[in-house]
Amino acid sequence: MSYSTGALEVGRRSSFFFEWFAADGLRDGQLVARTNQIATFGSTSTGSITNSAGGTATAGVKMPRLVAVDLDLDTALEALGLKLNNSLGETCSFPFGALPQALSLYQKIVFNGTLASTPTLVRIGTDSSGAGNNALITSLTSGGAAQANFKNGGTSHTVSVGSGLNAGDVLEMLTQVAVVAGTVTLTQLRCRNGGAIETSSSTSGGTLFAAWSDATLRLMLAATPCDSAYVAIRVAPGVLSFIDFRGS
Amino acid sequence: MTFQTIAIDDIPAEDLNLAPVALDQWHSVPQQIYNTVDIPLYPGQRVTGIGSHFAPRRFPLKFLFQPASFAARDAALTSLVSRFAGQVQITTRDNPNKVLFAYLEQMPVTAPYNAFVEPFAVADIQLVAFDPLWYDKYPVVGSAAAGASIALAMGSAAVRRLLVHIIGAVTNPVIILYDQTGTEIQRMTFTIVLGANDYLSVDMDRGTIVKSVNGVLSDAFATWATQEAFLQLRPPYSYTLTCSGAALFTYHHRSYKT
Numbered sequence: 352m353s354y355s356t357g358a359l360e361v362g363r364r365s366s367f368f369f370e371w372f373a374a375d376g377l378r379d380g381q382l383v384a385r386t387n388q389i390a391t392f393g394s395t396s397t398g399s400i401t402n403s404a405g406g407t408a409t410a411g412v413k414m415p416r417l418v419a420v421d422l423d424l425d426t427a428l429e430a431l432g433l434k435l436n437n438s439l440g441e442t443c444s445f446p447f448g449a450l451p452q453a454l455s456l457y458q459k460i461v462f463n464g465t466l467a468s469t470p471t472l473v474r475i476g477t478d479s480s481g482a483g484n485n486a487l488i489t490s491l492t493s494g495g496a497a498q499a500n501f502k503n504g505g506t507s508h509t510v511s512v513g514s515g516l517n518a519g520d521v522l523e524m525l526t527q528v529a530v531v532a533g534t535v536t537l538t539q540l541r542c543r544n545g546g547a548i549e550t551s552s553s554t555s556g557g558t559l560f561a562a563w564s565d566a567t568l569r570l571m572l573a574a575t576p577c578d579s580a581y582v583a584i585r586v587a588p589g590v591l592s593f594i595d596f597r598g599s
Numbered sequence: 600m601t602f603q604t605i606a607i608d609d610i611p612a613e614d615l616n617l618a619p620v621a622l623d624q625w626h627s628v629p630q631q632i633y634n635t636v637d638i639p640l641y642p643g644q645r646v647t648g649i650g651s652h653f654a655p656r657r658f659p660l661k662f663l664f665q666p667a668s669f670a671a672r673d674a675a676l677t678s679l680v681s682r683f684a685g686q687v688q689i690t691t692r693d694n695p696n697k698v699l700f701a702y703l704e705q706m707p708v709t710a711p712y713n714a715f716v717e718p719f720a721v722a723d724i725q726l727v728a729f730d731p732l733w734y735d736k737y738p739v740v741g742s743a744a745a746g747a748s749i750a751l752a753m754g755s756a757a758v759r760r761l762l763v764h765i766i767g768a769v770t771n772p773v774i775i776l777y778d779q780t781g782t783e784i785q786r787m788t789f790t791i792v793l794g795a796n797d798y799l800s801v802d803m804d805r806g807t808i809v810k811s812v813n814g815v816l817s818d819a820f821a822t823w824a825t826q827e828a829f830l831q832l833r834p835p836y837s838y839t840l841t842c843s844g845a846a847l848f849t850y851h852h853r854s855y856k857t
Contacts (some may be wrong), residue, residue, distance in 0.1 A: 373736045376762060380800035380809040393814055400742050401751075403629045408742030408846060411766040411798040413814035417850065419740040429696050430737040431850070436814060553645060597609055 396442030432580025464577035512551035621661035656731030754853030767793030
């Protein structure tokens, strides 16, 4: 069958471990990364959807809340984000098959939550102080800093940068995990509303472990609601800069 | 991030240390072809054209390099070419939320001065967009309560990737597409019982119908009435979509000839 219209769906193999964009929407009712990982999504209550005209409606239970968001700070809701809120029981995770190594984790969110807690934004692995706990966890501090935590055998190595965050802010975070001679160095970068890039000082993340404690990438694991909208999440091998991730 | 002129895969030319000095055809309406059939052959029909109604858009773009050294010139050209590894997404300052999908066809590079005295260079980039239409970078989101209508915003060419969610609880939902005069254009009828925790996801572009029953997804194509078609939205009409028994959620990408 030939189609008279429509952009060519030409595949381009990604060089990233993981690439997900909210703007890609749903494929057969599911959130699917461009790198083909299929999300496991769940919720226990209905949540609110914001449409492009600014109106709201109620989403179905277990229906990913793709909502209109403003990325260019002109108040028009021109983009798409995935809202997640713990109070609605919303969970979202993807399989993550890449082994621990030098990598960069980029995320772009429209912040709409509270800084009274420390919402975990993206987590690879599990989170505990157990000896076998190997994970990379990104979160926001109560002051609005972007924070990365490299859990190495249950021991936390934490680095953070920046402060201040308001509802509606477009937040880009980049976590760089460098590995030299088996030793990890962790650096966190933050860019708020397209402004200056803030870079933390680097900190040691200990010795690189052989495997994540769970080969899963999870979103929004907060004890309290955050309700921010995820726009993009990308994980690439090696230590890359913001410019390598901002493109689509 | 400094977006002043044009971006390649969302990377502003300025961030690549490039100065665009010429641009052509990006607003031109490409040649249009009358297409007799755009569906498989039926008895008595004859193919006079296949594929797109439009000719490809060829998109010349000229960049001036003003590097400080020959090594910097080499690095800048290498960096530029590496941006074209396959399909790229072009945006311009005219509307950063409209994108064109293109490929690098050729890139002659010339020196405006003596090539090894001044490191300046000019790259004449020839891009080709086999689909010449511009698309929304992000989809338009719509929502409506049961019985209410969603006005589906249109561009200047056919809508792409229209997805409709029919949100339960509802029994045997019918979604109806009206034009700007209130005349019914199309409808889709489903024989299905959706509970309060269920919804139906209808993808008009991919041609799939999936139901979510308390979070468990499964194919529901067989619940759709025969003799009906997936919804198609084409200008110059404007449309509204409604379902008397269920709330709706939609998103779609508009397309534009210019």
